[in-house]
Amino acid sequence: MSRIALTVTLLGLFAATASGSELVVGRSFPTVELPSLADGSRASVKDYRGKKLMLHVWASW
């Protein structure tokens, strides 16, 4: 396998890796950028570095 093909494969694997399984104690919370509900701007858990964070993954129902 060429290096490019390997890189593409690895990228694909990374994109497809289950983040749910990464949400465990001792691991960094994923830093994926998501739209902020307030104004749609790019936001990430990473924006809160330096703070003690209580993060709720929830729904209003």
Place this chain on the structure above:
Amino acid sequence: MPGWHDKTKTLQAEGRLQMLGIVQEQHPDRTRLFMQWKEMRWPILVDSLDLLEVDVVPLTFLIDEHGVIRYTRPTDDDLEQFLATEYAAPADEPTRPVLARAEDRYLWGGQAALDDVVEELTGRIEDDAGDAWAQFRLGVALRRRYDSVDRRAEDFQKAVAAWGHALALDPNQYIWRRRIQQYGPRLDKPYPFYDWVGEARATLEARGETPPALVVEPRGAEFAAPSKEFVSRASEIVEPDPEGRILRDDAPLIVQESVVVPGVVEPGGAVRVHLVFRPDLDKKAHWNNEVDDLIVWVTPPPGWRVDQAHHRVAVPREPVSQELRSVEFELDSPEGFHGSVTVPAYALYYICEDVDGTCLFRRRDVPVTLTSTTAR
């Protein structure tokens, strides 16, 4: 979340704890109404595609100053310990995940990107029918397009089908299951979902605040309370047009769509049928509100039950209007259901068109075809 919010108000005010939320909802703006109602003023990130791949909510995490998860589902003691501890920085910085094109476009491409997103996810499913995430996300994108001006009539039904395919591949994914339940029959629902919206608005108005407008108004299934058994309410009203003598809306002046949730029927199980009627704006059609309401009549086939055969959509006060009118009903299938069945149903309505200025009373047959899971 309101529980934790109340318990941590002082910590938040003192700057010792930052609250943050992530929601996977299809209509995340409803969270804005909820939070204003509960006076929860902290930021929310929107993850409708569930890029975090959580399979259930709610989940609470305590994340340290370096971004490392220190507690999941914390207790009060855990929180105390967490706040008292100074954590060391991890050796490696996490890599930012690389999003596939469809996901990236969904998040940042706006409304205009939805056609591309749908096409790309459809392509991924064609390449790998077992890609359950592509199925779920295709459903999310289709439903979002259905709620937009670029809607295709079949988008909602296709979304329900995609969610059904995803769930068949992983029945333990409760984020996916909730999408179907949100629009599905009472028998399958864990809770009403958005029955709090009316109370939230009333409370905000009583406080002198303006409730935020919702992108899509919840209705029908999104309010309906769960039920442990199928209830069929006997109608005291006789069928309005049993012989089919009312002239049909052949033009038609009304655009009609039907969606069945879930998309296929478990033998012995129930489905919720969503009927939508809207005047065809290209034909300059509008409702004539000076005569009577829109009526829907459903005739369940032998062995089937309907929760309510007769439905009435009250007309607004203005003499003419062009709003969407919707009727939802549930059907309960016989245990031995296999193959497909067509459920007769029709609507009666008063409609006018402005080209020739004629007003008509018309019937629209809206038969609903249902297919069993065993027929797949």
